[in-house]
Amino acid sequence: EDKVVQSPLSLVVHEGDTVTLNCSYEVTNFRSLLWYKQEKKAPTFLFMLTSSGIEKKSGRLSSILDKKELFSILNITATQTGDSAVYLCALSGGSNYKLTFGKGTLLTVNP
Amino acid sequence: DSGVTQTPKHLITATGQRVTLRCSPRSGDLSVYWYQQSLDQGLQFLIQYYNGEERAKGNILERFSAQQFPDLHSELNLSSLELGDSALYFCASSVVGTGEGEQFFGPGTRLTVL
Numbered sequence: 001e002d003k004v005v006q007s008p009l010s011l012v013v014h015e016g017d018t019v020t021l022n023c024s025y026e027v028t029n030f031r032s033l034l035w036y037k038q039e040k041k042a043p044t045f046l047f048m049l050t051s052s053g054i055e056k057k058s059g060r061l062s063s064i065l066d067k068k069e070l071f072s073i074l075n076i077t078a079t080q081t082g083d084s085a086v087y088l089c090a091l092s093g094g095s096n097y098k099l100t101f102g103k104g105t106l107l108t109v110n111p
Numbered sequence: 112d113s114g115v116t117q118t119p120k121h122l123i124t125a126t127g128q129r130v131t132l133r134c135s136p137r138s139g140d141l142s143v144y145w146y147q148q149s150l151d152q153g154l155q156f157l158i159q160y161y162n163g164e165e166r167a168k169g170n171i172l173e174r175f176s177a178q179q180f181p182d183l184h185s186e187l188n189l190s191s192l193e194l195g196d197s198a199l200y201f202c203a204s205s206v207v208g209t210g211e212g213e214q215f216f217g218p219g220t221r222l223t224v225l
Contacts, residue, residue: 034213042113042201042216043154088154098144098156098169099203099214 002027004091006102014110017079021105023089024071031092033065033072034099038086046074046087079109114138115204115217123223129190132220136183136204142166143185144205144214145177149198160185192224 003026013019025033032050036043047056049065049072056063060079065072076083086106090099114137124130136143145157156169160179171177174192179185189196199221203214 036216042115042218044113045213045215048213090154098159098167099146099154100156101154103153 002091002093002100004089004100004102006087006089006105008105009103010106010108012108012110013079015079015081017109018075018077019079019107021074021076021087021089021107022071023073023102025089025091026070027091027093029093030067034090034092035063035072035074036088036090038088038104039084043088076107079107081109081111083107084109113215113217115140115202115215117200117202117217117220119220120218121221121223123225124192125225126192126194128192128224129188130192130222132187132189132200132202132222134185134187134202134204134217136185136202137215140204140206140215141183142205142214143179143183144203145171145185145187146201146203146216147198148201148219154201157187189222194224197222197224 005024007022034048035046047063054065060077063074086104088104089102116135118133141162144159148154157171158177159167163179174190177187199219201219202217205214
């Protein structure tokens with residue numbers, strides 16, 4: 001069964017800090033790894049990483065995928081209070097097309 | 112706003128009852144996915160439909176069923192409700208029927224079973 005483990009479970013930082021969120025996985029047949037941001041509502045899509053796209057960047061957020069070591073990281077530089085949220089890592093793989101989610105990392109950015 | 116709509120936003124009902132949750136995917140998306148999010152289990156995949164046909168099943172209980180209609184909207188039916196069914200139910204949609212495409216989530220329906 002596919003498995004996604006995120007660390008740390010929670011993180012408290014000050015505005016301006018840089019954070020790194022981790023996601024390790026086990027999968028039978030890798031298709032893609034996705035990052036979502038969830039505030040008090042629905043998960044919002046951030047990045048999708050695939051075999052052909054192992055690095056993505058958007059503004060202060062960036063992510064890489066290491067298919068050999070089976071992990072991904074999400075970096076957020078110059079954090080802002082608006083970055084406070086749960087960050088979810090999800091895996092698409094195996095014999096069907098579902099997303100398997102990790103438990104998430106709760107990021108709190110204090111002013 | 113992802114373009115995925117879900118109704119109702121909130122639902123409060125009693126044990127043993129049956130409810131129907133509705134989802135309209137983004138324009139052009141053929142795939143609809145249903146997820147359950149509870150505090151202890153996180154986001155769990157329930158079921159996927161692609162262009163009207165069931166494509167994949169997750170840990171969906173036999174008391175739960177879903178369908179996708181010709182206009183591509185989907186309904187999730189939950190019956191014989193138990194206290195443990197209280198959760199957020201999300202619908203997501205994607206263009207393609209496979210897992211490579213990113214999924215966009217609706218605002219969710221919060222179900223409370225009393």
